[in-house]
Amino acid sequence: MCGIVGYLGSKEAYPILIKGLKRLEYRGYDSAGLAIHNGETIRQYKRKGKVSKLESAAENQPKEGTLGIAHTRWATHGEPNDVNSHPHTSTSGRFHIIHNGIIENFDSIKEALKKRGYSFQSDTDTEVLINLIEDIFEEGDMPLEKAVQAALNQVSGAYAIAVIDNENPDLMVVAKMGSPLVVGLDNGHFYVASDATPFVEYTKKAVYLEDGEMAVLRRNENISVFTVETDSPVEPYVHQLTLDIEQIEKGGYEHFMLKEIYEQPRSIYDSLRGRLLPEEEKIIMRGVSEYKEKFLNADRIIIVACGTSWHAGLVAEYIFEEMARIPVEVEYASEFRYRNPIINENDVVIAVSQSGETADTLAAIKLAKSKGATIFGVCNIVGSSIARESHAGTFTHAGPEIGVASTKAFTAQVAVLTLMAIKIGYERGNLPKSEYIKYLHELNRVPDMVEKVLTCNNDNLYAIAEKYAEAENALYLGRGVNFPVALEGALKLKEISYIHAEGYPAAEMKHGPIALIDENMPVVIIAQKNANYEKVVSNAQEVKARKGKIIAIISPDDTEVRRLADHTIEVEETYELLSPLLTTIPLQILSYHIAVIRGCNVDQPRNLAKSVTVE
Ligand code: F6R
Numbered sequence: 192m193c194g195i196v197g198y199l200g201s202k203e204a205y206p207i208l209i210k211g212l213k214r215l216e217y218r219g220y221d222s223a224g225l226a227i228h229n230g231e232t233i234r235q236y237k238r239k240g241k242v243s244k245l246e247s248a249a250e251n252q253p254k255e256g257t258l259g260i261a262h263t264r265w266a267t268h269g270e271p272n273d274v275n276s277h278p279h280t281s282t283s284g285r286f287h288i289i290h291n292g293i294i295e296n297f298d299s300i301k302e303a304l305k306k307r308g309y310s311f312q313s314d315t316d317t318e319v320l321i322n323l324i325e326d327i328f329e330e331g332d333m334p335l336e337k338a339v340q341a342a343l344n345q346v347s348g349a350y351a352i353a354v355i356d357n358e359n360p361d362l363m364v365v366a367k368m369g370s371p372l373v374v375g376l377d378n379g380h381f382y383v384a385s386d387a388t389p390f391v392e393y394t395k396k397a398v399y400l401e402d403g404e405m406a407v408l409r410r411n412e413n414i415s416v417f418t419v420e421t422d423s424p425v426e427p428y429v430h431q432l433t434l435d436i437e438q439i440e441k442g443g444y445e446h447f448m449l450k451e452i453y454e455q456p457r458s459i460y461d462s463l464r465g466r467l468l469p470e471e472e473k474i475i476m477r478g479v480s481e482y483k484e485k486f487l488n489a490d491r492i493i494i495v496a497c498g499t500s501w502h503a504g505l506v507a508e509y510i511f512e513e514m515a516r517i518p519v520e521v522e523y524a525s526e527f528r529y530r531n532p533i534i535n536e537n538d539v540v541i542a543v544s545q546s547g548e549t550a551d552t553l554a555a556i557k558l559a560k561s562k563g564a565t566i567f568g569v570c571n572i573v574g575s576s577i578a579r580e581s582h583a584g585t586f587t588h589a590g591p592e593i594g595v596a597s598t599k600a601f602t603a604q605v606a607v608l609t610l611m612a613i614k615i616g617y618e619r620g621n622l623p624k625s626e627y628i629k630y631l632h633e634l635n636r637v638p639d640m641v642e643k644v645l646t647c648n649n650d651n652l653y654a655i656a657e658k659y660a661e662a663e664n665a666l667y668l669g670r671g672v673n674f675p676v677a678l679e680g681a682l683k684l685k686e687i688s689y690i691h692a693e694g695y696p697a698a699e700m701k702h703g704p705i706a707l708i709d710e711n712m713p714v715v716i717i718a719q720k721n722a723n724y725e726k727v728v729s730n731a732q733e734v735k736a737r738k739g740k741i742i743a744i745i746s747p748d749d750t751e752v753r754r755l756a757d758h759t760i761e762v763e764e765t766y767e768l769l770s771p772l773l774t775t776i777p778l779q780i781l782s783y784h785i786a787v788i789r790g791c792n793v794d795q796p797r798n799l800a801k802s803v804t805v806e
Contacts (some may be wrong), residue, residue: 192265192800193277193291194218195372197353197383199363199408204259205249207382211389212242212263216441217794218291218385221264222276223487225249226287228360229256229289233287236267237276256359258410260353262289265800268297279318281325282309284299286335288324290317292349292370300345316410320346320461324354334602336407339364341463342505343419349550349804353383366405366419370804371548371576374398374406374414376429381408385802386572388439389799395432399574401425427473430574438590447794448594448687452779453645458599459772460590462606469631474614478567478583482539486564488617489539492517493532493564495524495555496543497803499682499792503604505675506771510609513615513768514630523553525806528558536563538739539596543608544568545592545600546802547575554806555587569607571600573766585611594794595801596687596778601679602641611770617651621751637772640763644776648760652777655742655758656784657716659692659713664692666704667778668697669717670727676717676771682776687793688786697730699725708739715781716756717774721767731755741756742781744774 194215198204206319208225216223223245224237225338234254238244242263262277269275297316300323305311309322320342328338335356349369356362358615365372365383375382375390375397387397398408398414405424406416416425445449451458453741456572479486492511494504508519522532522543528551534540540559544552547570550564555793556566557580568581570587578584587603611760613630616622659665669677678694684711685692695704697716714734718727728751734741736757743756746764753759760777764770787794 192219192802192804194263195289195291196261196387196389197259197289197363197384198381199258199410201257202380204256205254206257206777207376207389208261209242209246211384212223212245212261214388215385215597216263219263220795221266221271222264222273223262224276224278225259225261226278226355226359227254227256227259229253230360232355233355235280235287237273237278239272239276240262256295258355258363260287260289260355260363260771267293268316275315277317279313279315279321281321283325286325286328286354287322287357288317288321288352288354289799290320291351292368292481294320294346294350296346307589316348316395320350320352321354329451335359335362336364336405339366340405340419340422343368350738351385361410362685363408364405365400365408367400368402368419369550369576372400374400374408376414379411381414383408387434391432391434391439392436397430397432398427399430402576433784439593446594446783448596449597451592451594451599452776452783454590455599455602455776456638456642456645458589458603459606459641462589462603463610463638464588466610467631467635469628469635472628473630474610474631476585476611476614478585479614481612482565482567482583483618485539488537488618489517490535490537492539492541493534493559494519494521494541495527495552495559497524497549497551499601499679500543500545500552500604500716502540502675502679503601503608504681505678506605507608507612507670508760509672509767510768511615512765514612515531515619517615517622522555524555528555534559534562534564536586537566538564540564541567541569542577542581543604544575544577545571545589545597545604547572547577548804549577550804550806553580555576569604571603595796595799596683596793599752602775605771606637607635614750630766633769637765637769640765640773641650641776644762644773648777649780651760652780655782656677657789659740660712660785660788662711664707664712665690665692666700666707666712666714667692667694668700668714668730669694670697670723672768672771673717673719673774676774677715679780680715683779683782684785686799687782687796688789688791689797690785697727699732701733705733705737708737710738710740712739713742714739715742715778716744716752718743718745718749718752718775719762720749720764721770721771728752728755744777
């Protein structure tokens with residue numbers, strides 16, 4: 192979490208930094224700040240709240256200069272206020288830093304620095320780091336980059352940092368460990384950012400620093416990269432970005448979340464394209480084929496993930512077990528990594544992550560890797576830490592997801608995991624050829640079916656949203672492969688509208704949550720016709736008997752649930768194991784409308800950040 196931006200070149204830094212911060216605001220929006228060197232001195236502006244507040248604070252203030260750093264914060268150490276905002280400055284006022292990550296041993300370093308006469312304005316670990324850099328610089332009579340390097344060798348934790356010097360308007364030093372950092376290059380211009388979105392309109396050339404690397408950016412010179420620990424030079428690999436500016440703009444939609452919901456026919460299609468070949472009766476997935484023997488002989492698949500990605504993992508559990516008959520365990524990455532899990536060499540660990548940067552998921556796969564398991568990454572961001580830490584993997588091609596609440600990334604994950612399950616199930620001999628071919632053709636129809644769900648239901652969902660926008664609680668029920676969809680529906684509602692919502696397996700309702708049901712309680716039931724249909728009808732009856740308000744997702748030809756429900760949303764029927772790709776969509780739209788009606792900031796819900804790079 193936290194987003195960092197930097198610029199060194201011949202253009203005015205301020206507009207580049209502000210625009211960059213707005214693109215990275217999804218990473219945190221507790222406060223924002225920037226520091227710009229005008230050739231003589233550094234000026235800083237920072238404010239609690241969003242980037243727009245910072246802009247107002249800097250309006251009519253001098254901010255010219257061609258070197259600058261900027262930061263948007265998701266608070267870890269110290270409450271969100273002006274003082275704790277980045278950039279932070281060393282005690283003498285000379286050095287300025289922005290930082291994404293956590294310095295774990297900051298307390299002991301702070302105590303030692305205090306004894307040496309350093310004073311601290313903020314509660315942050317970052318201010319400790321910049322003072323440590325200053326202390327080493329003063330003591331050691333060395334260039335700034337060497338002082339940064341020495342300081343980084345004393346700290347433990349995670350960082351992506353950029354440091355500038357009041358005495359040198361031509362230099363920026365950046366470094367990375369555990370948090371993302373990319374440098375855009377364009378003939379004499381350096382752009383630094385947490386991801387490439389702040390500079391994609393200026394250059395498509397980018398160097399992604401690896402963990403333990405730092406780079407010196409000097410005006411009119413080439414980037415130089417070396418390792419923090421051993422000071423060895425590294426030849427930077429220049430990536431050619433494929434990201435387009437249109438992909439990261441709202442394109443006429445009121446919110447990114449809505450745009451991303453409506454992009455799903457495309458993002459699912461893109462995630463299947465070139466892989467799902469029904470006419471040739473083939474699924475081509477290079478990563479799976481490279482590790483074919485591991486998958487075919489796996490004793491177990493362990494899926495590790497967090498949040499919405501964990502829900503995608505739960506959907507995959509049903510599909511893998513049914514199709515491939517391999518036992519699957521789905522673990523919260525944060526629990527897995529801290530409980531001494533039993534992992535064997537015959538286990539395949541699948542890490543599911545949109546950002547590819549989630550700290551707990553990353554730590555979980557590092558642990559599993561150290562115990563000999565095969566690690567397979569399902570990530571949306573090429574070059575991300577989880578993708579690089581995996582032995583093999585496959586990307587979801589959802590495109591950039593900017594709304595903090597995950598939508599299109601979820602369906603892309605489910606689509607890719609489904610594809611894997613069909614392939615592995617068939618190759619293991621568990622899925623008969625006739626079934627295999629049926630699934631290939633049906634999965635191929637999913638993008639069109641999603642399009643239909645999107646076009647048919649919006650008005651109906653808006654009317655339902657208007658009715659329940661003031662609800663205080665909501666219950667989501669589903670069975671089988673649609674139980675994780677219920678969890679995901681509840682998560683979407685609570686994170687963007689702040690209504691308390693819970694997802695449950697429908698049959699579990701009577702073991703507790705039924706006590707909550709009264710005439711004010713909306714209960715969303717995923718009740719399509721499938722193997723569990725009759726059971727779900729009974730569950731709907733139980734809700735009705737307690738006067739709960741039923742919002743049901745039903746098959747178009749349904750009569751039984753339609754009779755019981757207060758509101759129905761028709762979703763075309765497909766094979767049960769593919770149904771989450773369709774049933775999820777109306778739940779996303781419902782949450783979106785409710786949040787907008789309640790006046791919530793759907794793209795940037797309170798307290799959240801898109802990329803959770805802290806534990
Ligand atoms: C919810 C949401 C989060 C993420 C979770 C994992 O809408 O977006 O729950 O799913 O933080 O993030 P990734 O997938 O980037 O590892």
